[in-house]
Amino acid sequence: MRVGVLGAKGKVGATIVGAVEAADDLTFSVGVDAGDPLTLFTDSQTEVVVDFTHPDVVMGNLEFLIGAGIHAVVGTTGFTDERIAQVRSWLADKPDVSVLIAPNFAIGAVLSMEFARQAARFFESAEVIELHHPFKADAPSGTATRTAQMIAEARKGLPPSPDATSTGIDGARGADVDGVRVHSVRLAGLVAHQEVLFGTMGETLTIRHDSLDRTSFVPGVLLGVRNVADHPGLTIGIEPLMGL
Amino acid sequence: MRVGVLGAKGKVGATIVGAVEAADDLTFSVGVDAGDPLTLFTDSQTEVVVDFTHPDVVMGNLEFLIGAGIHAVVGTTGFTDERIAQVRSWLADKPDVSVLIAPNFAIGAVLSMEFARQAARFFESAEVIELHHPFKADAPSGTATRTAQMIAEARKGLPPSPDATSTGIDGARGADVDGVRVHSVRLAGLVAHQEVLFGTMGETLTIRHDSLDRTSFVPGVLLGVRNVADHPGLTIGIEPLMGL
Amino acid sequence: MRVGVLGAKGKVGATIVGAVEAADDLTFSVGVDAGDPLTLFTDSQTEVVVDFTHPDVVMGNLEFLIGAGIHAVVGTTGFTDERIAQVRSWLADKPDVSVLIAPNFAIGAVLSMEFARQAARFFESAEVIELHHPFKADAPSGTATRTAQMIAEARKGLPPSPDATSTGIDGARGADVDGVRVHSVRLAGLVAHQEVLFGTMGETLTIRHDSLDRTSFVPGVLLGVRNVADHPGLTIGIEPLMGL
């Protein structure tokens, strides 16, 4: 499979180029950066393009790629409902073309949320601890908030997690996200980590995800590249490509 | 729902009686111990019976219960293929009766194995660490061996986990179960714990199960009691009742 | 060494009697409960008495034991400054008698706090996570609050832990105890657990203590029994007997 990369000279793009080159079953066709013509992809018979660029240019990229019959794997952010609708309308005319847009390519993070969703209704108690480097601006993290919401959704109709706390210090019991407590640790030396804890009589189940460096998106991007063609039309998130 | 208990005066049975009595949606009908007639269950309009007794008596119990149209949730061990076939033949005449026989009622342990199976094919590396009290005779534990086998099965066709170990001390890299390394820790103070570790570029996923006391089978038994009637015939393991 | 137990028929007392009887180097002399005369200890040549009784009776017990030249290991609560001063004055006349009064006999908890104190000044960041069963009334736990205070004390003069949080949900960053963040998890199935996390450039250190059942005070009581005689006068906490 011939794979092209948009933003190939950027940090993320260069990492993807390296990963494609290192994979036995993939061929790196061409890298395209600001100023280069998109026709480099058609000239090089590229079959799939990876786009980790910028919200300002990603729509133009997608219009070209879909028109040219090239599949796209997109990690660029900023996809509003309007943008999603626009991509769908371009794809309507090209039934054989596939576009994957994912907010998170870290396979471990995606599985972690999926398992939390599956487990949630079988336990009395559920809490989330997320741990990040101290330069992070938001607490809880977006992933932790989303995880807590998924747990709350899966537990609909069940009694709330038991909690006899009657005295204490403000904040000790964490943030309340739809009834699920979320705790945010900020610690020098950490990267990005999350634990989902479930408990019932006599046992607990913990699902922990550790991102140890900034390359954790690579396996998910390669999984997207290898499988996107089997999912014609628009796919949001890598879950469907993982069979989840 | 009216629930009876076999072996009600034993340690496990008494715990189940207490749990049934504490559940708002269940009614404890009657407890039966050695010497008591099984007709106590029919006399008391019992709908489901929990059997944590002994291989010597469980078949007689099941023959009676199935004949009387009472569902059974069974944690007793010793079910050979022959015994399973016998139970199926009794059930053939009673299409509305359900029997659940499960080797493990700990919901967290069952989910832990299921998640390990689902995750296995998405990671380069997988290892299992099980940690138990020091009075345990076997290493690895049966659960760890089974978990490793399920991981190996799910990874069929993938390259082996990378491992550059060239020098070392015997045993450092653990036991090899179908290509998956399993490590057994024996430590005073522990009960029964297991970690499944998965790793790929830049990230790891850890699924940890902790049994903190001997009551961890209770929530799974109650789940069985509440759902067994919806699964007519013979069900092996609580997974189908959990929708897994 | 001949060891007696006060409150020997209570749950805690009975556990201690069992542990003394199981120890090769200790001899159980006599158990004394409400209504029994304290002279049973002198009649039986008891050398050390363990007192896990009640604030209402412990002072009378200690006055008798010190007067009789018997060492005491005390887990009973309620020792005010006045009571401590009274015990010291009784001991002033008996230079060979030792009394150990400890708020916490769990060796792991004591070491955990001691290590947190030693490590605190070498790291940029420090946070505490305590995890307990959901029936606990206070959050954070007393141990977690004390641990955070010890860390804050050891870090005096150092810059605060870095934290760029600017947006979030109330409580996400935990309780602030003297500048150290403390997070309280309440989860069915748990007993009593604590993690102290330290971080600096590229590395973290975690000290975790797990109490898995109510017997975790036993090894500390035996350590007290074996070593109290070497520490004449009043000792508060088992730390000095551990050489900390």
Next chain:
Amino acid sequence: MRVGVLGAKGKVGATIVGAVEAADDLTFSVGVDAGDPLTLFTDSQTEVVVDFTHPDVVMGNLEFLIGAGIHAVVGTTGFTDERIAQVRSWLADKPDVSVLIAPNFAIGAVLSMEFARQAARFFESAEVIELHHPFKADAPSGTATRTAQMIAEARKGLPPSPDATSTGIDGARGADVDGVRVHSVRLAGLVAHQEVLFGTMGETLTIRHDSLDRTSFVPGVLLGVRNVADHPGLTIGIEPLMGL
């Protein structure tokens, strides 16, 4: 304090230069690489030099620095007993000069081993789990082997850790290092991690060290730079500078 760096253009050296420049209380004086004269240090009134170079050149560096009255903080390897003796003889003539040679500058690793040593004699059971990236050649790691040896040394005279294992698969119980079991996990995505587990009746204590990237030596080097002058003569390991 004016700080110079040997091997300043190498990866490690450049990281140290950056860290010195970022520290408010330190001034970077000069970097010296292969081909540069060592007199650059004296010309620039350097007070402390950090040497992460090569066994082939480190002895020449130290002879010059000691002779010039400049303190040295050394992470270069290959110090045999003969080399140590040679450094001591150079220092004998310069009572005000300090040299620190350390095999491990990761503060968390050093504290982790120290705490393991302190805790070892208070628990019935002790085991070590070390977890590394799969490119590591040796199993167990040198740090894990050393930690196990320190634990064994501290437990001299105590009974062995209890272990009832009678059946199993080879290797499940790990490597035996002086009676302490050590388990080596190799997992894609990991860097360098170690857990020391202690257990006794009803409780466990876990000391975990995580190295998340290759910069974890920096805080220890800065600690050495700031404190080496207070320790005239030769110091082996950063422990004495940490007050351990």
